[in-house]
Amino acid sequence: MENKQAIKILTDIIALDTTNDHESQIADYLTDLFKDYPVKIDRVTYAPGRDNLVITLGESGPMLGFSGHEDVVDAGDLANWQTPPFTPTIKAGKLYGRGASDMKSGLAAMVVSMLDLLNSGKKLPGRLRLLASVGEEIGEFGAAQLVKAGYADELAGLVIGEPSNFNIRVTHKGIIDYYVTSKGIGVHASTPELGRNAIMPLVKFAQEAQTLMASHTEKDPVLGGLTHVISQIQGGNQINSVPDQAWLSGNIRTTPLYPNQQIMTELEQIISELNAQGAQLAIRYSYPEVPLPSQADTKLAKLAQRVVRKSLGRGGELVAGTGATDASEYIQASNNFPIIILGPAAGVSDHQPNEFIAIDDYLAGCKLYQDLAWQFWQENLKV
Template identity: 30%
Template sequence: MTSDATTIAQHLVRCPSVTPKEGGALDYLQGILEELGFACQRLVFAEDGTPTIDNLYARFGTAEPNLCFAGHTDVVPVGNESAWTYPPFGGEIHDGKLYGRGTADMKGGIAAWVAAIQTLFANGWRPDGSLSLLITGDEEGPAINGTVKMLKHLYEQGERWDACITGEPTSSETLGDAIKIGRRGCLDGKITVRGTQGHTGYPALADNAAHRLIAMCDGLVKWHMDDGSEFFEPSNLAITSIDIGNTATNIIPGKATAAFNIRYCDLHSGPELVAKLRDILTAAAGGEAFYDLDTYVAGESFLTEPGQLSDLISDACQKIQGVRPEFSTSGGTSDSRFITNYCPVVDFGPINKTIHQVDEHLEVKDLEDLALIYGEIIRNFFG
């Protein structure tokens, strides 16, 4: 059994666990954790229209408090593999950097946490309570058959958590310079505008769906949502696709669609935003009869107020790295948006500069230092 964060990360990277494939990553983790005395459960969930997902829950101890680490072993596709300097699933080290898909997002964080536990246990330490790991294979995918269903199932079985750290890559320039104490909400939308197709020479006989859509998109772009709040940047809306599907220049289109995404702060909720969207779109379109709006709220905004958990991480960063992290809520979403319904949660992990990119990598020193920081957090959590 290894107790080296880099070695564990290499093994995990070499598992081609592109969502929804398990790729051997959970099998590898389960073997290490069971050797450490963790009781492991493999939780497989399925839903019509979505891929079946294999997940892992591991717990050491039965007493309270229960400190949980959450993460995901699934990774995004590598893209053009020939563009990579080193094999994306090779886990190779060059010039002090560990290369491979998932090194930063987020197999490196998982490896550092497990290595921290190994080191503590090897030195005779045991928690005065419980340690658990909630590892999904669905974070980079639909996020339907992973963490959200794991939490519900485990809660119904009597599991409780007192605090959770999600090992997402949150550091920006140097390890430990930022933690996420919350995340913005995420709403996806699609507008389908109905008009009447016709000849461009006879506009009175047609109703141009593209013209209505342009006016609607203009209304969305001009919408000043807010100026942000104490811990959140201003909300933003981005139009991500416009499709008319017209291959001729002399046909007035009878249908036009657009897609958009909103990242919103804690001043809004999904239902409130949908209602406001309808007001803006209806006014611009000339009435609800001219369009359909489909929305999906991927997660509401949440905030874990600065306090015991964030201080615990800050103190560990100060001791190991000599820096105190900034409290941030920027960036995308994470599975912490589900965990917040069960216990206080913050995201903290490696530098995020290369996530989802070609030649994703981590500094080996950062990986080893992260294991030291995690070790401090674990030990100090239990006093």
């Protein structure tokens, strides 16, 4: 494919505002790109206007998966953008726009590589499946839906196109986002003995949770330690009233040494003990994601390292990440296959105004994914 056409595919999908919603616009666009090719196209609806897309090419042989999410984060204050976030703009060899780095460039490069494979005229020795998911930025629920529907069951390996600067991310932390609500009895502040202050049990919870999480001092040799942040707290209605309601939220980044279930059990134990003392607390979680165990020793990670270095002459380091990805869902598939994160963007502008990717890096990614697919098939066909 000519560079101009490859760039157009990326700019076209950046121009689609899929901010935590409306991902079907990308599913529509990609479906149209592949409609005249011998591929299998499945649309998996999560909600109205929110379609995951699965495109499978090849007839037999080992199946490699390409994973990319269709959504982007909110653009924030538009005054901080030098150009409109959904008007892709090329300046000084860089393409600017929301999602240029995270991760429409990775998704587009995978799509270009698949189209090039289809147009190569060669018989493909294996299969390739694109898993384009919804809702990654707010909970990976699209990937969870695809796993539950069985779309990962035949994979022999999976490449997630999140920004990695052409290094191979082989592990990352998990996430627990939690919310604790507190109920009290509201009365006039001049007679507090007649009410129950909803804020005070939350203060106790925050102190005990922070102390307990800080006691988990053992560090993963690659990912480092568990982290915990009380990120929001709010309660009450006015200054001269005892608050009858309050809530707080927290964010925990977990490692394999302290699994999600252990940490959630510990939080719930604090809740139980405070409620036994008279509090009325409840906890809920927002799409907790488990850590990705190290993939450094897998054949896929080592193969990707060789291909990156041979194709590009740079990158290829095996690295860790702190942010979760759709890998947290795909590792829960029934089939135990290796997963790596490998993308063309550097990731330095993710979730920020004036997000960008270097055009040369994007085009290099288009070629890299194609090279990786060929090498993956050859390696997995060896007896």
